Amino acid sequence: MTGRRAFLQWLGAAPVATLAPRVALAASAGAAASARAADPGRGHVRLQDERLSLHFDDRMRSRLVRLGGPRPLALTGFDASESVVIVDGQGVAGDPAAAGGPAPPGGAGGTVKTRTLDRFALASAVPSSGATPFGAGQRLVLTGRAEGASVEKTVTVTLLDEHPGVALMAVAFVNRSDRPLTVQGWTVAAHRLLAAPRHAGGWWTYSGATHTDRRDWMQPVKRGFQQRNFLGMDSSDYGGGTPLVDVWRRDLGVALGHLDKLPQLVSLPVKAVGEQVDVAMRGDEPRTLAPGETLALPLAFIAVHEGDCFVPLDRYRRLMNAQGLAAPEPPRSAHEAVWCAWGYERDFSLDRVRATLPKAQELGLKWAVLDDGWQRHTGDWFDIDLKKFPRGEEDMKALVADIHARGMKARLWIAPLAVAPGSDELHEHADLLLLDQNGAPQMITWWNCLYLCPGARETRERTAAMFRKIIQDWGFDGVKVDGQHLNGVAPCFNPKHRHAKPEDAVEQMADFYRAMFEAAHAVNPEAVVEVCPCGTSYAFHNMPWIDQAPASDPLSSWQVRHKGKALKAQMGRWSAYAGDHVELSTGGMDFASSVGVGAVVSTKFTWPEDPKPKDSFLLTPEREPHWRKWIAAHNAKGLSDGVYRGELYDIAFDKPETHVVEKNGVMHYAFYAPSFDGTVTLRGLGPGLWRVRDYVNGVDLGRVDAAKPTLKLAFREHLLIEAVLETAVERPLARAARLPSRLIGRDGFALASAWEDAPAMFFAHDWRGRPLAGTQSTRVQLLHADGALHLRFSSRYNALTTFEREASATEIWPLWERDVVEVFLQAPQDAGSDRYREVEVSPNGLVMDLEVRGAGRRRFVGESRARTSVDTVHRLWTAELVVPMPRGVQPLDGWRINLFRIEGNKETRQFSAWSPTGSDKPNFHVPAAFGQLRLEA
Numbered sequence: 001m002t003g004r005r006a007f008l009q010w011l012g013a014a015p016v017a018t019l020a021p022r023v024a025l026a027a028s029a030g031a032a033a034s035a036r037a038a039d040p041g042r043g044h045v046r047l048q049d050e051r052l053s054l055h056f057d058d059r060m061r062s063r064l065v066r067l068g069g070p071r072p073l074a075l076t077g078f079d080a081s082e083s084v085v086i087v088d089g090q091g092v093a094g095d096p097a098a099a100g101g102p103a104p105p106g107g108a109g110g111t112v113k114t115r116t117l118d119r120f121a122l123a124s125a126v127p128s129s130g131a132t133p134f135g136a137g138q139r140l141v142l143t144g145r146a147e148g149a150s151v152e153k154t155v156t157v158t159l160l161d162e163h164p165g166v167a168l169m170a171v172a173f174v175n176r177s178d179r180p181l182t183v184q185g186w187t188v189a190a191h192r193l194l195a196a197p198r199h200a201g202g203w204w205t206y207s208g209a210t211h212t213d214r215r216d217w218m219q220p221v222k223r224g225f226q227q228r229n230f231l232g233m234d235s236s237d238y239g240g241g242t243p244l245v246d247v248w249r250r251d252l253g254v255a256l257g258h259l260d261k262l263p264q265l266v267s268l269p270v271k272a273v274g275e276q277v278d279v280a281m282r283g284d285e286p287r288t289l290a291p292g293e294t295l296a297l298p299l300a301f302i303a304v305h306e307g308d309c310f311v312p313l314d315r316y317r318r319l320m321n322a323q324g325l326a327a328p329e330p331p332r333s334a335h336e337a338v339w340c341a342w343g344y345e346r347d348f349s350l351d352r353v354r355a356t357l358p359k360a361q362e363l364g365l366k367w368a369v370l371d372d373g374w375q376r377h378t379g380d381w382f383d384i385d386l387k388k389f390p391r392g393e394e395d396m397k398a399l400v401a402d403i404h405a406r407g408m409k410a411r412l413w414i415a416p417l418a419v420a421p422g423s424d425e426l427h428e429h430a431d432l433l434l435l436d437q438n439g440a441p442q443m444i445t446w447w448n449c450l451y452l453c454p455g456a457r458e459t460r461e462r463t464a465a466m467f468r469k470i471i472q473d474w475g476f477d478g479v480k481v482d483g484q485h486l487n488g489v490a491p492c493f494n495p496k497h498r499h500a501k502p503e504d505a506v507e508q509m510a511d512f513y514r515a516m517f518e519a520a521h522a523v524n525p526e527a528v529v530e531v532c533p534c535g536t537s538y539a540f541h542n543m544p545w546i547d548q549a550p551a552s553d554p555l556s557s558w559q560v561r562h563k564g565k566a567l568k569a570q571m572g573r574w575s576a577y578a579g580d581h582v583e584l585s586t587g588g589m590d591f592a593s594s595v596g597v598g599a600v601v602s603t604k605f606t607w608p609e610d611p612k613p614k615d616s617f618l619l620t621p622e623r624e625p626h627w628r629k630w631i632a633a634h635n636a637k638g639l640s641d642g643v644y645r646g647e648l649y650d651i652a653f654d655k656p657e658t659h660v661v662e663k664n665g666v667m668h669y670a671f672y673a674p675s676f677d678g679t680v681t682l683r684g685l686g687p688g689l690w691r692v693r694d695y696v697n698g699v700d701l702g703r704v705d706a707a708k709p710t711l712k713l714a715f716r717e718h719l720l721i722e723a724v725l726e727t728a729v730e731r732p733l734a735r736a737a738r739l740p741s742r743l744i745g746r747d748g749f750a751l752a753s754a755w756e757d758a759p760a761m762f763f764a765h766d767w768r769g770r771p772l773a774g775t776q777s778t779r780v781q782l783l784h785a786d787g788a789l790h791l792r793f794s795s796r797y798n799a800l801t802t803f804e805r806e807a808s809a810t811e812i813w814p815l816w817e818r819d820v821v822e823v824f825l826q827a828p829q830d831a832g833s834d835r836y837r838e839v840e841v842s843p844n845g846l847v848m849d850l851e852v853r854g855a856g857r858r859r860f861v862g863e864s865r866a867r868t869s870v871d872t873v874h875r876l877w878t879a880e881l882v883v884p885m886p887r888g889v890q891p892l893d894g895w896r897i898n899l900f901r902i903e904g905n906k907e908t909r910q911f912s913a914w915s916p917t918g919s920d921k922p923n924f925h926v927p928a929a930f931g932q933l934r935l936e937a
Contacts, residue, residue, distance in 0.1 A: 044056060045122075045125045045142070047127075047140040047157050047167075048159070049138075049159045050067055051067055051068045051164045051165035052064065052065070052066065052067060052159070052165045052166070052302075052303075053072065054157060056142060057122075058121065058122050059119045059121065059144075060082070060120040060121075060144045060155065061080050061081065061119075062078065062079060062081045062082075062191075063075075063076045063077055063078045063191075064076045064191060064254065064302065064304065066304050075191075075252075076193060077192065079190060079191045079192060080119065080190065081190050082155055082171050082187065082188050083117060083186065083187045084117050084146075084151060084153075084173045084185075084186045084187075084295075085114050085116050085183065085184040085185040086114065086117060086149070086182060087181075087182040087184065088113035089113075090177075090179065090180075090182060112184070114184050114185075117146040117147075117151055119146065119147045120144035120145060120153045121145055122142060122143075122144045124142070125143075126140070127139065127140050132158060132160065133322060133323055135161060135162040135163070135753065136162075137158045137159055137168075138159050138161075139156060139157065140156070141154065141155075141156045142154070142157070145176070149177075150176040151173055151174070151175065151176065151177075151181070152173070152176050153172070153173055153174075154171070154174070155171050156169075156171075158170075163318075163319070166302070166303045166315060167301065167303075168259070168299060168301050169299070170299050170300075171188050171300065172294050172295065172297065173186070173295045174289075174292070174293070174295075175289040175290065175292060175293050180288050181289045182287075182288050182289075183287045183295055184286050185282065185284040185286075186282070186283050187280050188280070188282075188300045189256045189279070189280060189281050189300050189302050190279070190280035190281075190282075191279055192276050192278050193247060193278075193279065194276060195275035195276050196249045199250070199251075200249040200252075201249055201250040201652075201653055202220065202249060203220070203221035203249050203272075203277050204218060204219065204220050204221060204248055204249070204308070205218070205220075205225075205227075205246060205247045205277075206246040206248075206308075206566065207241075207245050207537065208229075208231075208241045208243060208244045208245065208268075208537050208538075208540070209229035209230060209231055209234070209241040209268065209537060210234045210238050210240055210241045210536040211227075211234055211238070211536075211537075212234050212238045214534075216559060217559075218309060218562045218566070218652070223272055223274070224272060225270070225272040226271045228269050229267055229268040229270065230265075230266075230267045231263065231265060231267065231488075232265040232488065233489070233490045235445070236442065236443045236444070237442075237446055237483075237484060237485040238484050238487070239487060239489065239536075240489075240509070240539035241487065241488070241536070241538070241540075242538060242539065242540040243258045243260075243266065243298075243540070244316050245270055245279060246312050246313070247279055248305070248307075250653045252305065252306055253306070253308070253309070253311070254303070255303040255305065255312035255313075255316075256268065256280075256300065256301060256302045257300070257301060257316065258299055258300050259299045259301055259316075259319055259320065260298040260299055261323055261324075261325060262510075263507055263510075263539065263541050265285060265491075265503065265506065266283045267281070267283075267284070268280070268281055268282075307650055308565075308651050308652055309565075309569075310565055310568075310646035310651075311646075313569035313570055314569040314573075314646065314647070316570075317540075317569060317571070317572070318753060318756050320540065321752075322752065325541065325543070325544055326572075327543045327544060327546060327570075328544065328545075328547060328874040328876070330528070330575065330576040331525075331526040331527070331547060331775065332764050332775070332777050332796070333367070333477070334528045334530075334547045334576035335576050335638065335640040336366035337367070337635060338366070338367040338369060338411075338578065338602040338603070339356070339365040339369070339602075339603055339604070340368075340371055340603070340604045341353050341356070341368070341369060341371050341604070342369070342371035342372070342604045343581075343583070343604035343610070343617035344612075345371075345372075345612070345615075347373065347611070348373055348388070350388060352606070352611070353399070354399070354402060355607070355608065356605075356606060356608075357402065357403065358406070359607045359608075361406045361408060363624075363627055363631050364628075364631045364632060364635050365603070366409060367408060367409050367410075367411055367477075368410055368411070369411040369480055370411070371413040371480070372413050372415070372482070373385070374388065374389070374412070376423075377422060377423035377425075378415060378418050378423065378447055378449055379419030379420050379423040379424075379449065379452075380424050381414060381466045382466065393474065396474050397474055400474060409478065410476045410477055410478075411476060411477065411478040411528065411530065412474070412476045412478075412480065413479075413480045413482055414470070414479055414480070415481075415485075416463045416466070416512075416516065417452045417463075417483075417486060417512075418447050418450075418451070419449055420447070420449045420450075421448075421450070426450065429458070429462070431496045432452045433451065433494060434453040434505060436490065436491075436493060437491075437502070444483070444485045446484065446534070447483065451485065451489060453489070453492045453494060454489060454505060454508055454511070454512035455499060455504045455505040455509075455511075455512075456492075459512070460511065460512055463512070463515060463516055464518070464519035467516050467519040470520075471520050472523040472524075477524065477526070477527060477528065478520075478527050478528030478547075479516070479530065480530045481531045483532075483533065484534035484535060486531065487533040487537075487539045488509060489505050489506060489509060490505070490506070491503050491504075491505055491506060492504065509539070509541070510541045510542050510544070510545065513531075513542045513545035513546070514544070514545045516545065517529050517547075518545075518873065521875075525798060526775050527547075528576075529546060529547045529548070530546075530547065530549075531546045532553070532580070533552050534552055535552055535553045536552065538567065538570065540570055543570065548576040548577075548600070549571060549575070549577055549578070550577070550580040550602070551577075551578065551580040552580065553584065554579075554585065555584075556585070556586050557585045557587075557590045557593040557672075560584075560585055560590070560593040560597070560599070561593050561596075561651075561659065562651060563577075564579070564597035565644075565651055565659070568597075569646055573643045573645075573760075574640075574642060574643055574644070574762070574779070576640060576641075577599050578594075578599055578600040578601075578602050579591075579599035579601060579602060580602055581604040582594065582601065583603065583604055583605070589626055589627075591626075591630030591634070592717070592720060593672070593718070594634075595633055595639065595670070595696075595720060596659050596661075596668075596672070596718065596720050597659045597661070597670065598639040598644050598661040599640060600634075601631060603627065605618070606618050630696070633696045637668065637695065637722075639661040639663060641663075642662060642663030642664075642668070643662045643663065643759070643760050644660075645661065645662055645667075645684055646659075646660075648660050657673065658670065658671055658680070660683070662684070662759070664734075664761050664763075665725065665728055665732060665734060666722055666724050667723040668722050669720070669723065670718065670719075670720045671713065671718065671719045671720075671721075672717070673717075674716070675717075676713065676715055677713075678712070678713070679710050679711065679713070680710065681709055681710050682710070682711060682723060683709070686934060686936065687706050687707070688705075688725050688727065689705055689706075689725075689726045690703065690709075690723040690724060691723070691725075691726055691729065693721060693724075694721050695720065695721065703726070727932060728931075728932060731915075731930075731931055732914070732932065733932045734759070734761055734780075734782060734897050734914075735782065736759065736782035736784040736934065736935050737758055737759055737784075738935075738936055739754055739783040739784060739785040739790055740754075744785060748788075748865065748882055749867060749880055749882060750790050750792075750880070754783060754790075755783075758781035758782060758783050758792065759782055760780065760781045761899065762777070762778070762780075763777070763778055763899070763912055764777040764778070764912070766910065766911055766913070767900075767912065767918075767922050767923065768916055768917075768918055768919075769916035772910055772912055775798040776795070776796060776797065776903050776910055777795075778793060778794070778821065778899070778914075779793070779794040779795075780792065780821075780899050781794075784935045784936075786887055787884060788885055789882075789883045789885050790882055790883075791823055791880070792880050792881075793821040793841070793880075795821060795876065795877050795878070795903075797843075797876070798904075799908075800870070800877065801818050801819050802819055802844045803815070803818055803844075803846055814848075815840050816840060816902055818842060819842060819903050819904070820848075820901070820902050821840070821879050821899075821900070821901050822840045822901070823838075823881065823883065823898075823900075824836050824838050824852075824897065824898045824899075824900070824924065824927075825839070825883060825896070825933070826895065826896035826897070826927060827886075827894075828893070828895060831896060834853065834854045835851075835852065836851075836852050836927060836930075837850070837851055837852070838850045838851075838858075839864045839881060841866040843877040843879070844870075845866060845879075847864060847865065847866045849883075852925065863883075864881060864882065864883045864884065865881070865882045866882070867880050892934070892936070895932070895935060896930035896931065896932065896933060897930060897933040898917075898930045898931060899913070899914035899915075900912065900914070901913075914931065915929050917929040
């Protein structure tokens, strides 16, 4: 049992300071019952791993204890963490309801008295271990009966081997009476966090819920702070969100939420109580339980962590990914800079849009977006406004052709689910409206429109047809889906939709997103589906069907940055996050807040004139050099597809505010403060000397030794720098992080969670270093363990060409005549020679493992192993390789590596290389071009 990461133990009333973690077998339930009889305050039971200990007392109250520090630290007292609210007088022996009498008065015009059941006599606690959808874990099932009521509670707590500090909470209440029981609400994981010590700096909070006032997603928890954080509708057309709330301080944080695969109408309230903070997950939808019926609540989780909210948000994403909910690897073009015609607003003219395109092209912008105002009415997406497009579709196609002629891509704005009064769509399809329980249509107040129901099949079909028309018929390369009303919807009571329950509309919003996404990508696999929910906190359940997520109408530069941190955690560290129009940043020209956090830059400038004298976005000669400099910096560095290292700095407590993006071994730091003059620490640097440079202004800032990575800086507003390892100036660097043995599966491959923190390289250029045409891009992650190098290739493709099967190694020779990814690996003792290892893998899992010793001299090795998968929806194939390396003592430095990819038939063949070989013809066998491989300790 010593190999387990979690364990169960019955306790006496020992003080927290003595609860040193150790492996112990559970005592019998009988022994625990005896202890409880002797002293009601004793007999606690706990389940813990190396970071978190959960203690339960004899009334099934619980407390949280943080482990891993110099001593265990109690974060809460014993709280009634799981409770249920019932109608008063029900479920109690001897009351009128239990004896068959009338139910208490209630409903319209009546007053319902309720009672909270929060004390449950612990009857049993049964430990076990085994597999879960999230990996192996240790489980504890606690059962008890409510005091004075016939309600049974079961709490199943699971600690996951791969996710220390995270506890899953499956809670159920059973009606054990012989009469129906009306449940008015429930609470899970309700805790009061104890006051933070002075050195901890007070509390901050992140909320994934939507708020109509578009407040900051991250805020300090000051006295009097209170947020309900409801995941349903905050108002008529604002709702939905990510079901996670986090409260953190300088030294630790506590996050909670749910892991259900569908959106749930729950709240995650945060409330300041003096210096303490209350958190919980609550539901208040009434429900009647028949005798013996069970109310199973959404699977909740509690996570204790270090760092800011990026850490639990990133962990939440991983747990949801394990259930199949993952944002796609975006098309390469989703990372390219954007110009949007919204600067002209709804009254744009085609002449003005066309007049601005040359300037957008000159500045290096790659996208042109036609925004709101092209349609005749909101909802009439098949009807182009003939006042602006006299020839209708022909004019629309001509505009797209003009954009393409400039080497740019075209995107079109649309606000689906919204239908305006007077529109043909409303007149002809009123049966698709989302209706409330009174039969009234749901309003989208911002647009002065009505909602269509996303749960109605015809709504999805008509929207998909519109997306196909935009991409296929009109020729656009992407769609901008806009509107806060698209984040979530209210329950639908329209009888024509035949919902199994009104909440189907809420739960099927992701199906609506999927219909849009798949329609666009079926026509053009590289189409970009951008979703802008206008100031709201994104709904995670929609993210598998989003290519690009902007800052969604930020109110400040601070929102650009902290939204970027949150979305890079939710969608993935190299997701295509856009800073939205720079004109929305503080001061209207803060490109640095986008570039520094790895966001796509975007602007809505007008040129050469602006017809709006009051709200003008004219790109003046004075402003143009600023635009030119920052767009050039974005294009040169391409940090949007780099790895956002959000775990390195705390956005609330580290001063100056710091963000880091790592790309191909180079560390990019961005600092923000009104003014700063002092010393910063460059976290995340590997061993060695690093050259530091202000890459925006081209200023050399000297060298930093990773043994003492401090740097004296002075700046106002912002400073963006890069740190390059001195030895990587001429030879690129690839890092391979150490792979713990506990994250290696029985099959010898790394577990899925191991790849989340693995270093990554990205390339989308050919063997000469020139950008690839078309869809192809490759991301490679590296890990190493004793005796093996682990690689994971994630390859976006247009079409796959493979051998049918493998009969023998010689029959698939040469494998590289079809699609493959390749790694060339050279040991330190072979540096400077023509001896190295070559391993190739095809999309259908065929492997060729060779030892190369000069031109034409190869022999089969056959020791490497691989497994592959193909995601046809997102056109991404993945290969995981395990390449043997010498065991035991070996040098960590001196290894050389190169990474390659081949795709296409003879007509479309493309050869790409991480470190370009520079040969006239495609040739990967150039050891002089190999990069450095650093095996980190």
